Amino acid sequence: MLTVENLTKRFGSNTAVDKATFTVDRPLMIGIIGRSGAGKSTFLRMMNRLTDATSGRLLFEGRDVLALRGAEKRAWQSDCAMIFQQFNLVPRMDVVSNVLHGTLAQRSSLATLFNVYPRADIHRAIDILDRLGIAAHAAKRAEALSGGQQQRVAIARALMQDPKVILADEPIASLDPMNAQIVMEALRRIHEEDGRMVIANLHTLDTARRYCDRVIGMRDGRIVFDGTPEQLTTGVARDIYGAGAEFSENATSTEIRDPVAAEEIRQAEVTV
Structure with a gap:
């Protein structure tokens, strides 16, 4: 489905x-991990065409999305939805x-201007x-909603875009552990x-292990683990x-080990 070939992005003398x-x-559900500045967000932005690549290819179902222009590029951005850390609501x-x-992206400029939506779209939302x-x-x-509710x-x-791919850039970085788990479960x-x-893109190892089928690790712009x-x-x-021997996963863990708290999460998914 997806082939990434020598994808490179440079900002001046810096290679992101x-x-x-x-x-x-x-x-698959894929987690990309790495410290800040590793290139995780830049990669997602290139895939969604929010940022142009310096070189390389990114093929989805055989089509190089980096070569798309105009209406074809906008159609790809509908097929490849983006979720941000700060919600962007x-x-x-x-x-x-x-x-x-x-x-x-699917509506006329006039309908957008007057905020008019078909009834079927409202029901679907x-x-x-x-x-x-x-x-x-x-x-x-x-x-008026909490951070976890806003991310949902x-x-x-x-999902209203009916995308083939969902990209999530640090979707739980600003959430407490309970809301982080609700969002990742969703x-x-x-x-x-x-x-x-x-x-x-994820910032905790336990989250990547628990929810992802595959994990890609980035360091200084390069893929060092897959x-x-x-x-x-x-x-x-x-x-x-x-990191050195002092590295501890517990310092960044978002896992809730308390069974009572875990049950609260399950109830929240149903009632919140």
């Missing part, structure tokens, strides 16, 4: 992504309207919110139930992060 190369033969707009923004456990908040302003609204907006369900490829969660040992992690 250095000849990244890998292939994905079927829809319109705070004073109601939740369902924020979700409906996922259809903007509410159905997606219900799937994510937040339909009860559809009429509220986005700014952002996921719902991405992304995992979307991957499993819809058969969509999900590629997420394997299964089981192969992501503490020793491998030290190499990815350039």
